[in-house]
Amino acid sequence: MDIIVCIKQVPDPDAPADTFKIDREQKRVIPPPNVDPVITLYDEHAIEAALQLKEQHGGKVTVLSMGPDSVQRAIKQALAMGADEGYHLNDEAFLDADAYTTAYALAQAIKKLGRFDLILCGRQASDWDQGQVGVGIAEFLGIPSITLVVKAEVQDSGLRVERLVEGGYEVIETSLPALLTVSSEMNKPRYPTLKGIMAAGRKKVPVWGASDLGIDTTQVGAQAALMELRDLYIPQHEGQCEFIEGETPEEIVENLARRLREAKII
Numbered sequence: 237m238d239i240i241v242c243i244k245q246v247p248d249p250d251a252p253a254d255t256f257k258i259d260r261e262q263k264r265v266i267p268p269p270n271v272d273p274v275i276t277l278y279d280e281h282a283i284e285a286a287l288q289l290k291e292q293h294g295g296k297v298t299v300l301s302m303g304p305d306s307v308q309r310a311i312k313q314a315l316a317m318g319a320d321e322g323y324h325l326n327d328e329a330f331l332d333a334d335a336y337t338t339a340y341a342l343a344q345a346i347k348k349l350g351r352f353d354l355i356l357c358g359r360q361a362s363d364w365d366q367g368q369v370g371v372g373i374a375e376f377l378g379i380p381s382i383t384l385v386v387k388a389e390v391q392d393s394g395l396r397v398e399r400l401v402e403g404g405y406e407v408i409e410t411s412l413p414a415l416l417t418v419s420s421e422m423n424k425p426r427y428p429t430l431k432g433i434m435a436a437g438r439k440k441v442p443v444w445g446a447s448d449l450g451i452d453t454t455q456v457g458a459q460a461a462l463m464e465l466r467d468l469y470i471p472q473h474e475g476q477c478e479f480i481e482g483e484t485p486e487e488i489v490e491n492l493a494r495r496l497r498e499a500k501i502i
Contacts, residue, residue, distance in 0.1 A: 237295035237390070239286040239354045241319065242342055242373065243279040245303050245310040246363040248272065256470070263468040265363070275310045278358025280425040282418040285388065286356050287318045287426070293390055295353070296320045300345055302330055302338060308441055315436035316428035323349070327445035332458035335364075339372025341456050344449040346377065354395075355415040359384055367417065374415040381415040382408055386422045 247256070248271050255268035267273065275283075286297045299314040301307045302325035311322035325345055333341065346352065355374070360367035367383070374381035386405060387398040394411045400419055428436070446453050454460060480495060482488035496502045 237289055237293045237353045238298070238351060239289060239295065239356060240298045240300055240346055240349065240352050241279070241282050241286045241314065242355065242357045242370070243283065243299055243301045243310060243314060244276050244358070244361045244363075244369075245273045245301065245307050246276045246361055248274045249277075249362055258468055258470055260467070260469055263465050265468075272309065273306055275313060276358055276362045278360060278362070278418060278420060280358075281420050281422055282356040282358045283314050283317055283319065284423045284425040285385075285416075285418050286354075288423065289354070289388070289390070290318075298322070298349060298352075300342060300349075301325070302333070302341055302345075311441050312436045312439075313428065315439055315441075316432040317426055318432060321439070322441045324441050324443045325445075325449075326443050327456075329446045329451075329453040329457050329459075332461065333456060334461040334463040335366050335368035335372060336462045337456045337458075337460045339369045340376055340460070341446075341449065341451065342369070343373045343376035344451055345444060346373070348444070348449055353412050355379075355413070357415065357417045359417045359419045370415060370417040377413075377415075379413050379415055380410050381417070382410060383417045384419050385416045386419050388416060388422075 247265060247268065251268050251271040255271055257266040259266050290297050297319040299311050299319045299322040301311055304326065307324055311324055315322055323345060325341055330341055346355065357370035371381045371383065382397050382399055384400040385397050386400055389396045394409060395414060397408045397410065397416065398405045399408060446456060480488055480492045482491050
């Protein structure tokens with residue numbers, strides 16, 4: 237089974253809050269100093285799902301990611317976990333891409349890679365939380381997609397999948413090739429071994445630009461984006477603390493109840 241995993245590198249969510257800065261004029265997140273970006277968590281679960289399927293059924297796992305030079309580290313991490321090969325989309329033409337143009341560029345790269353049985357993505361990235369790129373890739377490739385997957389089993393020439401729904405889950409069967417977006421309930425991502433890290437360090441990760449994919453630069457990046465970002469800012473938090481006083485516990489409770497009624501909370 238040949239599996240392609242699309243991953244995204246994001247700012248480390250565990251970084252100190254005071255390192256998170258916004259360039260409001262450029263509408264971009266400023267990379268925090270001395271804090272390396274990471275693979276978004278759901279994509280780690282997608283990598284793990286691909287590796288487990290490979291272990292059960294054989295085949296190859298290819299990792300694909302789009303972004304700046306630092307994305308090489310994310311791809312190397314996936315290789316260290318056990319992926320067989322990785323490809324990096326990096327071109328100034330891809331800058332400020334939205335979900336639509338990101339999905340288009342990744343779909344063109346997948347076409348260039350050739351034959352595949354399954355594409356896995358995380359259910360959403362931890363920065364924008366849109367959850368649109370995976371299904372967008374499937375639309376561009378003309379294949380079925382299933383979101384929020386927590387279990388996938390190969391049967392005959394297709395898959396039997398369980399996906400999250402409100403209050404439970406549903407079971408869906410699909411033919412291959414197909415695309416799944418993976419939820420965190422599906423597995424626990426493995427840690428790279430020392431042997432895996434050393435092997436990944438020796439592997440070359442090809443870099444493809446728009447011309448390598450046969451893409452007109454007007455079809456990708458900000459030029460072709462369908463979403464217009466009006467503003468990007470850190471919201472201001474304002475808090476007020478009021479102490480409820482009284483001579484006795486009963487009086488404190490009475491004063492609290494009165495204050496809550498005045499505030500129309502009760």
